[in-house]
Amino acid sequence: MKTKAVRLYGKEDLRLEEFELPQIKEDEILAKVVSDSICMSSYKAAKQGPKHKRIPDNVNENPVIIGHEMAGEILEVGAKWQHKFKPGQKYSIQTALYYEDGPLGVLSAPGYTYPNIGGDATYVVIPRDVLVQDCLLTYDGPGFYPASMAEPLSCVIGAMHANYHTKPGSYMHQMEIVDGGKMAILAGVGPMGLAAINYVVNRKDRKPSLLVVTDIDDVRLQRAADIFTVEWAKENGIELVYLNTAGVENPVEKLKEISGGTGYNDVFAFAPVAPVIEQADAILAFDGCLNFFAGPTNPDFSAKLNFYNVHYAATHITGTSGGNKDDMAEALDCLSKGLDPAGLITHIGGLNAVAETTLNLPNIPGGKKLIYTHKKLPLTAIDDFAEKGKNDPFYADLANLVSKTKGLWNLEAEKYLLENAPEI
Template sequence: MKTKAVRLYGKMDLRLEEFELPEIKDDEILVKVSADSLCMSSYKAAKLGEDHKRVPDDVADNPIIIGHELSGEIVQIGEKWQGKYKAGEKFSLQPAINYKGSMDSPGYSYKYCGGDATYMILPPEVMIMNCLLPYRGEGYFNAALSEPYSCVIGACRSLYRTDRQKHIHYLGIKEGGRMAILGGCGPMGLAAIDYALAGEFRPRQLIVTDLDNQRLQRAQSIFGPIAEKRGISLLFINSGELDNPHQFIMRLTENEGFDDMLVMVPFADALELGESLLGFNGCMNFFAGPTDEKFSARLNYYDVHYTEKHIIGTTGGNVDDMTEALELMESGLLSPEVLVTHIGGLDAVAEATLNLPAIPGGKKLIYTGLSLPLTALNDLPELAENSRLFKELAEIVKRNNGLWSVEAENYLLENGEKI
């Protein structure tokens, strides 16, 4: 059968093409992709091309399909997996396969497996490593966003503190402790806030910094009521407007500092501020991925020694993290719609991916079976004047407090132009 997909041929060379998929083998599965969320990691892969660690050296001759934050439905199942999966079942996919130590990953390494496609073939290692995960909730965009949520869940699960009496490490957010998320109003920061308010272990105080007042206000309006309902003190701060951010924020912790911290931006001053704000036995996770191989920041080793600070970094999530994300979404505890600021069709992927750092807002959600220019949700009212589709979507988004929703998704999938 034929598929349409966005394929990477080399550095900054993405092409939307239609081509034939081979018949699946007994240990493969054919799936229909419904939604894919664009990730900055795909931009990095496009920028580096064959120099990227996960992209094959021969990508110019054997292009790969990009996209790894995806969801859809199972279409055809190879004989080996027929007792485990069902046709028509909704799914999401954990791209960090780690099969036999290989770095091969959907969206980076495979000729027929990537999220920016109408149909794709799952190689056997996806199923062997239990990376094909069922989704029993409503809609598709939630499941597609479970991958970025798995990354922040993995980051939070990796935070730790030690027992001073025994050589024991305690993993995860400190229950009832103090937590900070620096640079926390981008899409991944919003996911981290959402999880900190919803996960098994929750802080009593959460402080989030950013430099953009509009993003801070949006996050406050969304998460403020949730935090209040769950008994968590949540405060948003524009650290760029403070003469002395360290002094101001430390006072908010009664000069105790933070037990847990995530740094969501690759800036030296953010890392240095974060380390200075850590309390005794606190842990800071440098989550943001820099592109500069020599990126560095100053570290107070005196404090590291005498106040037993822990500095770590994580990238990506695993199957357990993604399973937790899907379960929290199915239970309604997470609000992935807060991440979405743009929608588009498969024909918008190449240009949007190559320009992703310059496009403001949060997640760019792609419906792979549709033809649709990348469209900001905030622009829907203006576009509604000349489009019935946008008029209806604008009204649905307005009813849902300016957020994307399963209702909006269903309307778009039913009425949008097929690609």
């Protein structure tokens, strides 16, 4: 079967090409990709090329398909996996394999390492590496875009599970956030921050009583507050506070005041910025845990940490890089049960828009850029649908559909796009 895919040949060298996929083996699966969300990790891979730890050194001769926040439909199942998978099932993939026999050992990952699988393609071959690690996960919910958001949501879930606390007199680590505690998410209204707010408030097993979300941009804060309202959080048992720290003379003092003077049990830093991390450290409660969530690009990145509090106030620090397959399974379960990640998505495009979007991702404002891989569409902000609709009925219809959900992407809009957008 022929596929069209965006392949990486080297540093900043992305090419949209058509080529023949090999016939699947008995331990492989042929699948259709429907949607893929472009991640900053793909930008980093494209900027670094073979210097990236997950990109093979010979990528110039054996290019790899990029993209890893993918969702689609299984088409054909090799004999060895017919007991578990069948054509017609929808799927997503956990890309961090931790599989020693992969092309790059434990660093192997679809979207970085493999020539025939990646999210920015029309059709792919899911290799044995993915299957033996249980990293092909079926999705039973509606539509496709929620499953594309499962990977970023799994990163948030993994971060929550990675936090830890202790009890006086005991050195046993109690994993997870404090149930009924106080939580702060700093620089928290970007795409991943929105995913965190959504997950935290929707959790049934444990959640904080207070959630404070900060940023330094009023527009981004207002968008977050419009999507995830204070009233909605209150209905789910959480006092939600949005705070622009740029307009506060002493942000640490203000944040402590909001906490009632106790500080926060769980603090997440969602930007690799030293002042944000230092602010997070300064507002920890006794036995508080700071989770450095945002991945820096500078290997020498550092920030100050109060080691007096580490010793006398039992404060902790941890960090996570992605979620594992259990986190991914939990994400898909949450999505199947109605958690809608549409608030993360701000742009829609086709496969033709992938290369330019990926290479310029830091310069494109907004949240997640969602690609429908069988379609030919320019990358377009959802907020611009109405304006484009003045001259194009297709965008006028999309604008009408998203207006039903406060300007957010939705299942009805996705269905219309899949039925009416031009093919790539």
